[in-house]
Amino acid sequence: MAQHNQQQPIGNTDFEVRSQNAVCVNKSELDAPLSSNMKYAVIGILFGIVFVKAEIVSWFRIQEMFRLESFHMYGVIGSAIVVGMISVFIIKKFKIKTLAGETISFTDKTFNKGQIYGGLMFGLGWAITGACPGPLYAQIGTGATAVIVTLLSAIAGTWVYGRFREKLPH
Structure with missing residues (x-):
């Protein structure tokens, strides 16, 4: 296991960095009661309703x-x-x-050829399944439970990408 640098935080200590991938975590949101984060659930539900009504x-x-x-x-x-x-x-x-x-x-983002491969794979998956990752939950919410397979596949694909990201084309 790699040794982590144990330096004191500088500036705003409301955030901490975890893992070698530098994922930032807002500790105040983690410690907040569930009811204070309900606004995100409400906005998500409203967003899903708009997606359904717009036939997206x-x-x-x-x-x-x-x-x-x-x-x-x-x-x-x-x-x-x-x-x-x-x-x-x-x-x-x-x-x-x-x-x-x-x-x-x-x-600014730097362009690399892996984005072309990823975009083609994303588009192909979208065309085959009829489901984009964004509205997957809204599709499931409408009763299209077969989309759960697509959701699980998206989660698995995300894990595979994270696992092999360093070995993929740049």
Whole structure:
């Protein structure tokens, strides 16, 4: 087992770093009572309802998209991209901070060929299953219990990626 550096924390001690992968954990959220985190569950449920009503979780709509038979999903995805671009522009232009007063910063990502392979695998899985990882829970919530297999596969794929990430193409 690797030795960990036992230095004293600097600055805000509300966060701690765990593991060699530097996963940050907000200790105040871990210690908070369940009721204080219910807002996230409520927002998630409302988000899922919007997904269902907009037919974003519809297997039929997803198949239509990959067969190039309908603009519906392309319109939804395109709208999300435009809203994201405008939001990032506004955040950068007006130096907007988080509700806690923290500065929001964006870092450039470096491109590598592994992103092409990953994107192709992601798209193929999405086309075959009719399920994107984002709305999996909403699909299960609508009663599409067969999607549980897709959820378990996504979890397994995430584990495999984490396990073999260093050996994959860069």
